Amino acid sequence: MSIHVDGVSKRFGDFVALDDVSVDLPTGQLTALLGPSGGGKSTLLRIIAGLETADTGTVTIEGREATHLPPQKRNVGFVFQHYAAFKHMSVAKNVAFGLEIRHRPKTEVKKRVAELLELVHLDQFAHRLPSQLSGGQRQRMALARALAVEPSVLLLDEPFGALDAKVRKELREWLRRLHDEVHVTSVFVTHDQEEALEVADEIVVINEGRVEQVGTPDQLYDAPATDFVMGFLGPVTRLGGAQVRPHDIEVSTDPGQPGAVPGRVVRLLRVGFEVRLWVETAPSEEPVSVTVTRAHQRQLALGEGSAVWLSPTSDATRVDAVV
Amino acid sequence: MARAQAPLTRDPAPVRWGLRVVAVVYVVLLVAWPTYLVFENALKPGLGAMLDGLRDPDVAHAIDLTVTITVYAVLINLAFGLTVSLLLVRYDFPGKRLLSALLDVPLSVSPVVVGLALVLVYNGQDGWFGPTLERLGYQVIFSTPGIVMATVFVALPLVIREIVPVLEEIGDEQEQAARSLGANGVQTFWRVTLPGIKWAVVYGVVLALARSIGEFGAVKIVSGNVVGQSQTATLVVEETYQNFQQQTSYAVSALLALVAMVSLVVVAVLRPKEHKS
Structure with missing residues (x-):
């Protein structure tokens, strides 16, 4: 198991975001955390990334106890809903950021950035600033930036949430193909059941801070464990x-x-x-x-x-x- | 009501021209013309004579002192301003609103009062803290440290009030992204946070610089105004003017005005370019 979450709880004041959540996310797969807004799925993703700390419970990444590691020591890639592009850096510099922090040799950085920009079809935009890109292009840049450091896990928080319907559909098909090429263990958060059913190998349905069901899209759709899962995955x-x-x-x-x-x-x-x-x-x-x-x-x-x-x-x- | 909602350009020509004339006349009478007169008077005997006036040992010392004070005050306010801005925007703590309100006190309290308050705390005879410091060998009042403190105090909010809104606007997602990519706190600050607020910092520094160079009231009380020792450039202006050495007074005034204007103009010219690219 690539990511192992055990008994994680998290409160914000009186609000219980996660209530004793345990889940295993398998290596090399694309897993969706699916659920309604405010159900705790983003919080779980941010706890895995180290951007949020759990009140109780443990997180293990690739066999390494990571509960108290700061985000920069977890070797995870994180993609934000609103891109979080470094606005003052060119596209190439954005992608190179993680490598430069790690003091990789210049020639290696250059080569890797060129490869990644080609992978996300942004090679001709290398010298532009993020503000000169469309939303979809910015998100692909953010993906290349996260992949640059060869993370053991790629975490995506509502990655297509800020895009319009057409681009969103294109990009999620593209993400599926990319994942089939790159095979990095990926977890993405979404509240769109169609997106989860279409893209994910495995879906974890989260509601009101609890895991409702874990399974493949077929299992979930054909054999929903609860009323909620049935209602959330399609019309009832x-x-x-x-x-x-x-x-x-x-x-x-x-x-x-x-x-x-x-x-x-x-x-x-x-x-x-x-x-x-x-x-x-x-x-x-x-x-x-x-x-x-x-x-x-x-x-x-x-x-x-x-x-x-x-x-x-x-x-x-x-x-x-x-x- | 409909009148007020219409864009300004739709206003009839007389209104538009009327507003422009009011604005221009106001600025000319209050700012441009008086400032111009300072320069005209300073240059009346010729540039050479003006520069000679500035070379007078006491005047030169005062200008030196102002430069020193300004450098210290701006550096301290820059470091303090960055720290407090990050604290106010990125962290939650009890008393945050109170701190934020206190930071604006220097803008509302008269500098003379600030000077007096500092004297009460730090004077060597019966100050609250002064005698102890003096026994340890530090003289604050009537000396450079006191003048720096007074100047830091009056220019305190300028850097913070420039940086805080920009920090709020850019949010902390870029910083989180940097952390997830392996950057530690220091690397994140230098590579992501600081470049994002660069122009706010520059603008805050320029405002603080102009304010520090020009401070008079607080400095007058704290410094004791000793010629050739604790007298700053603004104090020279007052003293020479009252001693019928108007020429020196005009020369120093012109220099002070010039430095402030040049720094504002340089930033105004640089800043829009950065935004276009």
């Missing part, structure tokens, strides 16, 4: 006392299946290739949300007021609601 609705995904509900126009729940379509909304239905099953309950394909909706001639019978598909992901 409630059918017959259980949490189900809206696209895991079978709709029929006759009471064929035993145990199917009868209802009436109260609202219908078409979004591109899918159609969202709201089905009222009992007057006192929230309507059940169902997603079907456009073709399916046409075939069944579904409209507002149609009588339908709902049942979860046989392979549906479901969590029985704790009432």
Whole structure:
């Protein structure tokens, strides 16, 4: 295990940011710390980096007890949401910073910086100042800067959070490819479940200072351990006392299946290739949300007021609601 | 209401011109014309005569003393100002707001009062701390250390008030990044923090320099104004003027004004260039 966090707690005044968190982050993988804002995931990352100290518990990096080491002795790379570029230094100087601190020979620094700038596609911007780069370019520079010192772990705190939607998507695909090339153990924090599902090898879901579940994207999506994980990773609705995904509900126009729940379509909304239905099953309950394909909706001639019978598909992901 | 919200350039021409004339007349009558007259009077007998006036042994000593005092005061305020600014912006501690408020006292209290206060504490006869120091061989009042203290005091907030807002604006993420890249505290300060606040420091130093050169009230009380010993350039101006040696008075005044103006102009010329690149 590359990073081993054991029993870490952290309070800020009365607020409990982390409550007895233990987690193992495997070597060479890209792990996502996923959870809502204020859930403690950034705090955990900053404790691993040494930018924050834990009240209790220990952090071990590559087998080395690191709980009380200052950040500069942990050999971790850290990428900040708002880039934290050294504004008065050129792009090349930014990337060279860690190497110059370590007094590496000039020729080696020059060579390594050139390699890294090529890796992040910024070779033609070496002499620009960070203020002359776009947000995406600045974040790639920050990544090259963190990778320059050959860290044992690369930590990224909401690395794409400050970028617009299109650049964010490009950059996360690029990060995945980069990781497949460089293979450095990486941990990134995100509150975007799509980002985590798309990029990460493994996801740690953190909520209210606790680890909810750890697993691969498939495990988490198909077998969520808790209500919260299920709800956080994708849309959910409630059918017959259980949490189900809206696209895991079978709709029929006759009471064929035993145990199917009868209802009436109260609202219908078409979004591109899918159609969202709201089905009222009992007057006192929230309507059940169902997603079907456009073709399916046409075939069944579904409209507002149609009588339908709902049942979860046989392979549906479901969590029985704790009432 | 709508009137007030419109951009200034939309104001009718008479208003625009009226405002400009008021501003220009105000500055000319209050600042430019009087300063110009000092230079004109100083140079009336010719540049050579003016320089001769400055070479008078007592005057030269006073100018020397002012330079010495200013160098010490600016260095002390620079070191202290950087430390206190970092303390105020980067750390939390009880009494922080009180400290911040106290730092502005020198701006609001009259320098004469500052001088008097220092005399009460450090004088060699019945001062609170002075006799002890004097027994140890340090004379503060009527001597250079006292003048430096008075000058440091009056120029105290200038460096801090320039640096603090800039430190707040740049935040501490760059410093955290430097730490994560392997830099220790000292390396982080020299390579990241200081370059980030460079121009605020330069500007603060120039303001402190101008203030230190020009300090009069506090210095007059603390120094005892002994000709050829503890008399500074500003004190020479007053004394020569009252002793009907106006020519010397004008010459020293012109020199003091020139130094302050040149430093402000140099910084004003340098600073915008840095921002463009």
